[in-house]
Amino acid sequence: MNESSFITMEAMEKRKNDKHQRIIEAATRIFARKGFFQAKVSDIAREAGVADGTIYLYFDNKDDILISLFEEQMKAVLDNMISALSKEADPVKKLHQFALTHLSLIEENKNVAEIIQVELRQSSRFMKEYKNERFAQYLDLIADIIREGQQKGVFAPDIIPGIAKRAFFGALDEMSRFWVLSSRKEYDIRTAAQQISSYFLRGISVPRT
Amino acid sequence: MNESSFITMEAMEKRKNDKHQRIIEAATRIFARKGFFQAKVSDIAREAGVADGTIYLYFDNKDDILISLFEEQMKAVLDNMISALSKEADPVKKLHQFALTHLSLIEENKNVAEIIQVELRQSSRFMKEYKNERFAQYLDLIADIIREGQQKGVFAPDIIPGIAKRAFFGALDEMSRFWVLSSRKEYDIRTAAQQISSYFLRGISVPRT
Amino acid sequence: MNESSFITMEAMEKRKNDKHQRIIEAATRIFARKGFFQAKVSDIAREAGVADGTIYLYFDNKDDILISLFEEQMKAVLDNMISALSKEADPVKKLHQFALTHLSLIEENKNVAEIIQVELRQSSRFMKEYKNERFAQYLDLIADIIREGQQKGVFAPDIIPGIAKRAFFGALDEMSRFWVLSSRKEYDIRTAAQQISSYFLRGISVPRT
Amino acid sequence: MNESSFITMEAMEKRKNDKHQRIIEAATRIFARKGFFQAKVSDIAREAGVADGTIYLYFDNKDDILISLFEEQMKAVLDNMISALSKEADPVKKLHQFALTHLSLIEENKNVAEIIQVELRQSSRFMKEYKNERFAQYLDLIADIIREGQQKGVFAPDIIPGIAKRAFFGALDEMSRFWVLSSRKEYDIRTAAQQISSYFLRGISVPRT
């Protein structure tokens, strides 16, 4: 195998992935625009520039498109967040970083955010078998920071990480929902991240004497 | 108009309301169980013990059932909350009361909670014309408490009520979502309400010197 | 309940049956014309003068139409045959009567014959679960006559009814297939019935000394 | 043209035939297993170990595969039968030989038998233009024996060969259908061939005085 054939194979591989990727991206736009149930497979096909039948070469069925989309996007979000958090050592800074990164990711990718916001909720019902592992991992990043802070004595020991992770995520999430669903953005990201993480941080921190 | 006809009309009115109510309640159960899009009008009719066609004597279409359901259930939730808050004068106690009442309402009526959780998010997209006024009012109860606290000097003046109301609601909402979607309840209501309102209260309060 | 309401209910009952019956009859014509797989449900609906969806009020799916059709037509054929055979006491005459009645039924109802001829064969594969009881009963009418004839000493005792019933039916069936599939009829019914039953009767009878 | 190129072309010819043959054989198995309409071209391709597109280098379309299959298999059956019959001079023995050979061929090649059994019937409808010449020839082998027997005075002159050939074939065919469709074999070939040909022979023979 010479280099040129290698390149050709690589190109073919890329093109193949390309179609899978194009469908995922088209689906992201269409699901965000119409919601899962009102999105037609033919809408996605048209948006992706492929024939209806082609969708079924890459996905088992419509549900599978949504599940794959989740998996891939959540993996990206998770990787991004882990990478962002790794830059901070201090649990306090980490939590603030989480808020900032989360809201930034939402802002940069409204469509994905909207799908995760809206369809994520649907999903647990209509895809009973689908266990949203990645989302649980994402929440646990928060719980880990809190536990770390508790060990370091900066967060109060009576904070229950299992509740606090949800409270913190929920606060950020509701803020994003507001952005995603309303067209205009009343408050800017830094302000929102700053506010939310500061309430929360003060709320869970060991009171200074 | 004589009394007997008056009674008759009253009875008819009652019966009409009765059927309207039965349909709303049936829809609440069915939507909670299957979600809006997967719920069939005939499912609701069967659950309500009426004929399919009868639904259309009380509602314009399937969307209208969901909208009416929202309106009515949100009105009840709102009334409940307003009544619960009126018993407290102190903004700090009010916020704690809000958390406790919210989570109690969720717990007492899982079906409504699930619909508000899940379908509320869908609604704003698939029913473009529907402005969820009541939900905005519900959130504004929180903003009002915060503003009141700021005026009384107990909450920090740099807190932005428009952000804080979402953060607080989001924290509670994510906690309820966890309850609604998971079968078992890991943490009890009082604990959760206590934790969440305490983070938040400490977070937004004027630091004690 | 007065007579008029009784009549009304009867009429409704009839109309209801009527639609079921109309669909069966339409399906008979369409299946005969195109075969099961090439018959579209919408063809049947059009032929029956109902909407596509109406079919599904009376039948579970396309397969169910075919199965119902078999059941009903085979029941009619079976009843007819039993009635025809009951008029004869002599096994020899009974077998001849069987041939004549079978070919007459085929001739009178070419569509049904064609479906039974053609789709019956398909059926056992694509409808694995469908056990064609009636057809087995039909064949057993022949076996019963043969056994009766053996007991009376007119048919040879070494004839195996399980083989003979198939041989006799097969002979008649191939003859009908020829009629059904070819447009013109080269030989008339009485001749064919006469020939076939005479070969067979002489073949299985105890040789006269 | 030199020898080497001749050899090459011959090899190519062989390879071509080879692939043609492999597809036919694969189709035989697949059609027998699923029936024509439910067999996918890609099933056949996989079974034959070729790509889907390759099928279309050897056959015009799916129908053409079935027609070719009939032609080839029927030719083989026909040749086999002619060869088997040529060993007998006596019309009586020939008929018995026919029964035995027919049932043996069925038994040796269940797949072909099943296709001929089942799809043969479909074929005349869905492939209007296809005249099943070979099958007609096969039936005429029987008619020829009968006519020969009549000329030799062993078969009754009033037997109509056109009817008798169908009766005889039908008897054998129904017996094979039973074998093909039921998994177990209740009666053995020799017994069945013996019974059927003996009924028939006695049935059409000139009565011995």
Added chain:
DNA sequence: TATGAATGAGAATTCATTCAT
């Protein structure tokens, strides 16, 4: 020749809604 990814026409089935009774 051989491939197999891509196509897109086609078909079964569903279900919100209507309307005659």
Added chain:
DNA sequence: CATGAATGAATTCTCATTCAT
């Protein structure tokens, strides 16, 4: 008011066939 049979538009998915490589 109430019914529920009937409607038919809409949608997912399949698969024979093509064609660029």
